[in-house]
Each structure stands twice: as structure tokens, then as C-alpha cells.
Amino acid sequence: MQDNLNETASDQACDPVFQQEQDHLSDTYAKLEAIAKNLSEKMERRRWQAAKDKDDMQGEVKHNFASDGEAQETYVDYAVLNNLIRDYNLEQDADSERLAAAAKLLEQPYFAKISLEMRAGAPAKDIYIGLAGVADENYRRMVVDWRSPVAEVYYNQENGATSYEANGRTIKVNLLNRRQFDIEGKTLRAYFDSDVAIEDSLLLQSLSAQRSEHMKAITATIQKEQNLIIRHEDVPALLVAGIAGSGKTSVLLQRIAYLFYRNRGSLDPRQVFLISPNPVFAKYIENVLPDLGERNPETITYRDLCARLLPAGRNPQDKESPLELLWKIDRAVEGLRFELADLRDIKFYGVRLVSAGAIMQLMQKYPNVPAGPHLVTLVREELFNRLDARLKQMAATEAVQDELLCLSLDEQVRLFNAPYDPQTEQEGRDCALAYLQERFAGAVLAIERDEWLRIDRIGMRLLGVENLPVSAWLYLNMAVTGLGNPDARYVMIDEVQDYTPDQLAVMARFFRRAHFMLLGDPHQAIRPETASYEQIREVFECLRGSIEDCQLLTSYRSTPEITALFAGLLPESERMQISAVQRADQPPALIACPTEEDYEQNLRRVIREASDYDGLTAVVVPWKSQLKRLQKLLGDDTPQIIGQDRRLPSSGVLALALPLAKGLEFDHVIIPDAGASLFPANDHVAQNRLYTTISRATRTITILSNGPLTPLLDFANQD
Numbered sequence: 001m002q003d004n005l006n007e008t009a010s011d012q013a014c015d016p017v018f019q020q021e022q023d024h025l026s027d028t029y030a031k032l033e034a035i036a037k038n039l040s041e042k043m044e045r046r047r048w049q050a051a052k053d054k055d056d057m058q059g060e061v062k063h064n065f066a067s068d069g070e071a072q073e074t075y076v077d078y079a080v081l082n083n084l085i086r087d088y089n090l091e092q093d094a095d096s097e098r099l100a101a102a103a104k105l106l107e108q109p110y111f112a113k114i115s116l117e118m119r120a121g122a123p124a125k126d127i128y129i130g131l132a133g134v135a136d137e138n139y140r141r142m143v144v145d146w147r148s149p150v151a152e153v154y155y156n157q158e159n160g161a162t163s164y165e166a167n168g169r170t171i172k173v174n175l176l177n178r179r180q181f182d183i184e185g186k187t188l189r190a191y192f193d194s195d196v197a198i199e200d201s202l203l204l205q206s207l208s209a210q211r212s213e214h215m216k217a218i219t220a221t222i223q224k225e226q227n228l229i230i231r232h233e234d235v236p237a238l239l240v241a242g243i244a245g246s247g248k249t250s251v252l253l254q255r256i257a258y259l260f261y262r263n264r265g266s267l268d269p270r271q272v273f274l275i276s277p278n279p280v281f282a283k284y285i286e287n288v289l290p291d292l293g294e295r296n297p298e299t300i301t302y303r304d305l306c307a308r309l310l311p312a313g314r315n316p317q318d319k320e321s322p323l324e325l326l327w328k329i330d331r332a333v334e335g336l337r338f339e340l341a342d343l344r345d346i347k348f349y350g351v352r353l354v355s356a357g358a359i360m361q362l363m364q365k366y367p368n369v370p371a372g373p374h375l376v377t378l379v380r381e382e383l384f385n386r387l388d389a390r391l392k393q394m395a396a397t398e399a400v401q402d403e404l405l406c407l408s409l410d411e412q413v414r415l416f417n418a419p420y421d422p423q424t425e426q427e428g429r430d431c432a433l434a435y436l437q438e439r440f441a442g443a444v445l446a447i448e449r450d451e452w453l454r455i456d457r458i459g460m461r462l463l464g465v466e467n468l469p470v471s472a473w474l475y476l477n478m479a480v481t482g483l484g485n486p487d488a489r490y491v492m493i494d495e496v497q498d499y500t501p502d503q504l505a506v507m508a509r510f511f512r513r514a515h516f517m518l519l520g521d522p523h524q525a526i527r528p529e530t531a532s533y534e535q536i537r538e539v540f541e542c543l544r545g546s547i548e549d550c551q552l553l554t555s556y557r558s559t560p561e562i563t564a565l566f567a568g569l570l571p572e573s574e575r576m577q578i579s580a581v582q583r584a585d586q587p588p589a590l591i592a593c594p595t596e597e598d599y600e601q602n603l604r605r606v607i608r609e610a611s612d613y614d615g616l617t618a619v620v621v622p623w624k625s626q627l628k629r630l631q632k633l634l635g636d637d638t639p640q641i642i643g644q645d646r647r648l649p650s651s652g653v654l655a656l657a658l659p660l661a662k663g664l665e666f667d668h669v670i671i672p673d674a675g676a677s678l679f680p681a682n683d684h685v686a687q688n689r690l691y692t693t694i695s696r697a698t699r700t701i702t703i704l705s706n707g708p709l710t711p712l713l714d715f716a717n718q719d
């Protein structure tokens with residue numbers, strides 16, 4: 001590998017390759033500036049021209065509806081005007097996308113170059129790869145997007161004969177050189193030519209940079225095993241098992257960016273869901289996709305999802321349902337027939353708008369349609385009509401007309417844009433209908449949400465279970481009514497090991513047409529009831545047909561010393577496969593304090609010292625309740641406590657519980673008490689908690705205990 005990282009400015013001046021690349025960069029940068037300037041001017045001109053054309057044409061439209069023919073002519077004029085505006089908008093949108101790409105590239109025009117021999121003996125073709133693609137005025141590619149097919153060769157990290165896939169074809173090429181750049185704006189700082197796959201100077205350089213309060217994109221340094229996942233073909237479910245810090249979240253976000261690129265124009269961010277473990281995590285990752293020039297997908301927690309689907313007042317957090325119960329629902333629903341007691345009146349403000357009996361009669365109109373989503377859809381449509389008819393009937397009554405007269409003047413103006421003063425009977429009825437439609441808007445929602453079905457009663461009848469747990473209730477609702485999101489095309493679940501099997505089954509069924517990507521680490525399961533990888537496979541094989549597996553075994557987050565410490569908690573066969581790429585740093589500090597006094601002194605000391613460190617230090621306890629103990633012990637010296645809705649600061653010392661620290665990383669981690677009472681030996685879940693906590697650290701880890709350290713760490717003390 002050739003590396004000019006340590007070259008001084010004068011060395012660089014003598015390096016002809018450096019000079020050539022700097023010249024190429026300067027040239028590219030100047031072209032990018034010109035492209036951005038031209039686009040801005042073109043857009044400004046178009047804006048002006050569009051406004052003028054619109055004014056001119058609006059002046060010419062006659063607004064004449066006197067006869068059918070004249071009305072027809074007016075409509076045609078409007079259509080022409082609308083088309084003109086649409087064409088302007090389309091052109092403006094396309095240019096605004098190009099301008100955004102050019103602006104992005106002005107920050108860093110590219111980060112790599114591959115020199116390819118496309119055919120044996122043909123001259124090498126240099127391809128520069130950047131965050132976006134851009135062509136010059138002759139339509140020659142100056143920079144190709146990192147997601148374009150040919151860029152795959154860069155990520156394959158293999159010099160010599162290699163290939164990439166484009167339009168379903170495998171294209172064989174010879175990679176002569178793979179060059180990485182450290183560039184800022186128009187300045188080339190360094191370049192690295194790598195001919196050995198595993199050496200990646202840019203990666204080392206990027207990893208040695210201090211972490212920040214927000215996650216960063218890893219576009220320039222995506223590794224081969226990560227790239228396989230990012231560019232994976234669409235499958236019903238892809239299950240990724242990656243050790244702590246192996247880039248699962250990074251890969252997930254890069255994949256979303258890749259999907260938006262590959263499906264440009266057809267994939268809307270609202271069709272992609274990211275199920276995030278908690279709001280702090282969602283804030284931690286929220287900048288990555290916008291920095292890549294893409295919009296964020298719908299990011300929600302499982303709890304939020306349930307809250308949206310459950311009836312008001314029902315707590316989304318609840319005991320879990322055994323998978324068997326869910327599978328039983330599928331079987332039971334097959335023979336279901338609705339009974340009157342399964343239905344409830346649609347009733348608001350004491351007014352029965354549609355009775356359960358009337359709903360039953362509607363159902364009887366379809367004797368051959370079995371109970372289930374199809375029948376529910378038919379009845380739902382009928383109910384909308386019924387409600388409409390009922391409101392119209394009510395609007396004609398004197399009682400409602402009287403109510404209108406009693407409305408305050410403000411209310412009348414808000415509802416009818418003028419004081420209520422109908423000139424005809426029909427006008428009076430129209431006003432009354434508008435009033436009733438607003439008053440009973442909840443009824444429309446209740447019909448939409450199929451609240452006229454008593455899911456609990458149906459569950460009781462079919463399954464003999466009273467008060468169905470949340471997931472069983474949702475699952476039954478989906479089976480009976482077809483509740484779900486059929487428009488979602490991709491669903492990404494991060495920290496998949498933290499969900500129970502029934503929660504996963506609810507998501508697999510709710511997003512019934514989506515491709516799932518499930519990322520997790522079985523060793524980071526910190527609650528006993530969550531799904532094992534075998535159970536995850538069972539759920540997705542059962543509900544989505546099949547599941548494919550991928551692994552990530554390199555730690556990018558932590559130093560080799562920290563990686564060895566958390567890997568030491570794993571069985572030997574797994575430990576042997578794990579590697580770290582960071583540069584070596586300080587060994588972990590393990591401090592077992594013989595007395596209470598000694599413990600308090602040491603804890604105060606390490607927290608005090610941490611406040612002078614560069615970067616962010618987290619004091620991580622296993623549960624929220626431990627934070628109270630910490631406060632009791634340290635009083636005013638307790639670090640700032642981070643709760644659910646907080647953003648992470650960029651530096652300082654903070655304290656938080658492990659469930660919230662999951663998925664995040666900190667420069668320094670302090671485990672205030674790693675004694676046997678919190679981390680008992682032979683306790684698999686406690687071992688996972690320790691593994692997860694240690695692996696949050698990027699640079700240093702300090703572990704204290706009041707008394708002896710947990711026997712789980714005996715291996716570390718022996719070294």
C-alpha cells in the first residue's frame with residue numbers, strides 16, 4: 001500500500017501523482033462551481049419566465065361560462081395554463097436536484113478513484129466516485145454516484161480481475177488501481193493507493209477522528225462485508241447478526257440511501273419505515289440521510305406504532321402473547337362468523353348513529369362472503385353511506401336547526417364563513433349538515449378504524465382468552481379486518497434482538513408487503529423475554545416465507561483492548577472470529593474497591609477526571625432505578641442524567657441507563673458498579689448487559705465495583 005499521509009507539504013509538491021490529482025481536483029472543482037452557477041442562473045430565469053407566462057396567460061383566459069362552447073374554451077385555456085405550470089415545475093425540480101448534488105460535491109467532489117480496464121488491452125478508464133453523480137456539459141461523467149453499479153468495484157476491495165452487476169448483467173473488469181482521497185473542498189490533503197484488500201488508510205483515518213453527538217455516514221469507507229448487505233437484492237427478510245460496533249446501524253442507513261437511489265422516482269420516503277429502539281437513538285441518527293442528500297424515512301418506535309393502532313386509552317406496553325396464541329388466531333379466524341354481540345353501535349354524544357343491529361343487517365347482505373377483511377371492507381363502505389344518510393336526515397330536523405341558532409357568532413362564522421342566516425330551506429339543511437359533519441367527525445374515524453367490531457369479544461369467543469394482550473389484540477384485528485400498511489415497501493428493524501417474538505409477528509403481518517431488514521446482535525439481548533435468533537427466523541419464515549442471513553464480525557467502534565474485553569465474554573468459538581480495526585489505545589481500567597469508602601472515593605475521582613477528557617463520557621447503569629442510587633451516593637456531583645427525549649451533548653459527562661444507551665456510542669464509558677449482585681455469574685442476560693455496556697465505549701472503559709468485580713470478568717483479571 002502506498003500512503004502519503006505522513007508526507008509534508010514539500011514532499012507532496014515533489015510527488016507527481018499528488019500534483020496530478022490536485023490538478024484534476026482543481027479542474028473538477030472549477031467545473032462544479034460553473035455547473036452550480038449556471039443552474040442557479042437558469043433556475044432564476046425560469047422562475048421569472050414562469051411568473052410572466054402565468055400572468056400573460058391568466059390575462060388571456062376569458063372566464064366565460066355563458067354557453068357550453070364558451071365554457072369548454074375556458075376549460076381548455078385553464079388546462080393549457082396548468083400544463084405550462086406543471087412543465088415549469090418539473091424542469092425546476094430536476095434542476096434543483098442537480099443543484100443540490102453540485103452543492104454537495106463542492107464540499108468534497110469525490111473520495112475515490114478506480115482505474116479500470118474494461119476490456120483486455122483497452123486503455124485504463126479512471127472513474128471518480130463521490131456522494132452524488134455529475135456530468136459535464138458534454139454529458140461525460142465527471143463523478144459517479146457511490147451507489148451506481150460500477151462503484152461496486154471500489155467496495156469489493158479486490159484489485160485485479162473483478163466484476164459488477166448492471167441491469168441484470170455481470171460485467172467483468174480488471175481493477176488496476178484503487179485510490180482513496182482525503183479531500184476538503186478544492187484541497188487535496190492526501191491520497192492512498194491500496195493494493196491489499198484489508199488495508200484501508202482512509203478507514204483508519206476516519207475511525208481515529210473523535211466521535212460526535214450525531215452519527216456520520218460511512219460512504220467513503222464502507223467495507224466489503226457491509227457493502228454486500230447495503231447492495232443486497234430485495235428478499236422477503238434479511239437477518240443481519242453483527243457484533244457490537246460492526247456498523248449495523250450505519251449499514252442500515254446506507255442501505256436506505258441506496259434504495260432511494262435505485263428506486264429514484266418510484267420510492268417515497270413514506271414507504272420506508274425505520275423502527276428505532278427509542279427517541280434518543282432516532283435523534284442520534286437523524287442527520288445521516290439528509291447529509292447523504294436523502295430524506296429520512298418514517299422513523300417510529302414499536303410503542304408509537306401500537307399507540308397509533310390501539311383504541312384510545314389502551315396502554316401499548318403490555319404482557320407478551322405466546323406465539324402459539326397468534327398462530328391459533330390464524331386458524332380460528334378461518335371458521336369465524338360474526339354474531340350480533342361482536343358488533344357495537346356507532347354512537348357519539350349520546351346519539352346512536354348506526355345500531356349494531358343495522359350493522360348486522362348490512363352483513364347479511366353478503367351471505368356468501370366469509371367473515372374477514374373482505375367482508376369488513378364491504379361493510380365499512382356501506383357504513384360510510386349509512387352515516388351520510390343519517391346525518392342528512394338529522395340535518396333536516398328542527399332540533400338541529402335550533403342548535404345552529406344557539407351557536408355563538410364566532411362559531412357560526414368559523415363554520416359557515418358568515419353569520420348563520422339561511423335564505424332557503426336547502427341552505428339551512430346544507431349548513432346543518434356541515435355542522436353535523438364536523439360534530440360527528442369521530443364517527444367517520446370510528447368506521448375507518450373498524451371500531452364497530454368488538455375485537456375483545458371476538459377474541460374471547462374464538463380463543464377463550466379474556467383481555468387479550470396487546471399483540472394478540474392487534475394480530476386478531478389484522479386477521480379479522482385486514483388492518484395493516486400495504487404501501488410500506490421496506491421496513492428496517494434495528495436492534496432486532498430487543499423485540500419479543502409476538503411484537504415481531506405483529507410487524508411482519510402489519511407491513512404485509514414490505515421487504516424486511518432485521519439487524520441485531522444476539523449478545524445484546526438485555527431482557528430475558530426477547531426473541532432468540534431462532535425465534536426471529538421462525539416468525540419471518542412463517543409470515544414472510546423465507547429469511548436470509550448475513551454476518552458482520554469486525555468492530556469498527558472500539559479499540560482492540562475494549563473489543564477484546566467485550567469479546568472475552570463470548571464463547572471461544574465466536575470470540576476467535578472477531579477482530580477490531582481501530583488503533584491500539586489504553587487498556588481497560590478495572591477497579592475493585594475493598595471498602596465502601598474506597599469505592600465512593602474512586603467513583604468520584606473517575607467521574608471528576610472524566611470531566612477533563614476530550615469528548616463525551618457516559619456513566620452507564622443497567623437499569624433506571626440504579627440512577628437513583630447513583631444520585632443518592634453522589635448528590636450534587638451526579639453527572640447530568642439523560643432521559644427519553646434528550647439529545648446527546650457533544651462533550652462532558654452524563655449518566656444514563658443501558659436501555660437508552662443501546663445503539664449509541666461514547667468516547668469513554670464508566671460502569672459504576674460491576675459487582676456480582678448486578679452482574680451475577682452464570683447469568684446469560686447479565687453477561688449480555690455487560691457486553692453491551694462495555695461495547696458502547698470507543699476509546700476508554702473504566703469499570704468499578706464496590707467489593708469484588710463480577711466473576712464474569714475473571715478472564716480479564718487473569719491477563
Ligand SMILES: Nc1ncnc2c1ncn2[C@@H]1O[C@H](COP(=O)(O)OP(=O)(O)OP(=O)(O)O)[C@@H](O)[C@H]1O
Pocket residue numbers: 203206207211216218221222223226242243244245246247248249250251521556557662663664665695
Ligand atoms: N465502514 C466504516 N467506516 C467508518 N466507520 C465505520 C464503518 N463501519 C462502522 N463504522 C463506525 O463504527 C461505529 C459503530 O457503528 P454502528 O453504530 O453502525 O455499529 P452497530 O453494529 O450498529 O453497533 P451496536 O450494535 O453495538 O450498537 C460508528 O461510529 C460508525 O461510524
